[in-house]
Amino acid sequence: MKRNLELIAYNEETETLAKFAKALGHPTRIAILKRLANQCSCFTGDLVNEFPLAQSTISQHLKELKNAGLIQGELKPPKIKYCINQKNWEHAKTLFQQFFH
Template sequence: MKRNLEPIEYKENTEALAKFAKALAHPTRIAILKHLDNQSCCFTGDLVEVFPLAQSTISQHLKELKNAGLIQGELKPPKIKYCINQENWNIAKSLFQQFFE
């Protein structure tokens, strides 16, 4: 991908919205978030049983959701409990809301 030396300057909300959208741009990640919303929280292992995907693949999707800020992990040794990050969730919600007016 040949890129401009000077990267394009977008408004900050534009970047933020695109980043959230990217996190939502895969059905598995949507499904994970829906699952988390129902269950409040859950462990990686729970998801591995729900989805016909390898543990490493689930872990990768969780990582992306975490990087986007939509979820957070809490140590419950020896497991890790994942929950929605309400603060960022609300930010994402309002960004989408105002985008669609």
């Protein structure tokens, strides 16, 4: 019985892992993260030029990634410059490694 309780017990790390997993649940968001991981930053317009999607769609994906804490944005009027949130990126990698171990 104790084992079953351990399986369903949620903790902060479980919630964080689920948040990261949800953000990674779309191929475009994975592609955006790969792009950002290979360079220090980029603007929304750069991604719009690279992906065959509307600006509003790219912005929604960026919002999801930012809300999950995987990326961060810096306002450079009239644009926003995005980059990987290195602290959370490392934390996400650790949580996924522990999960799949």
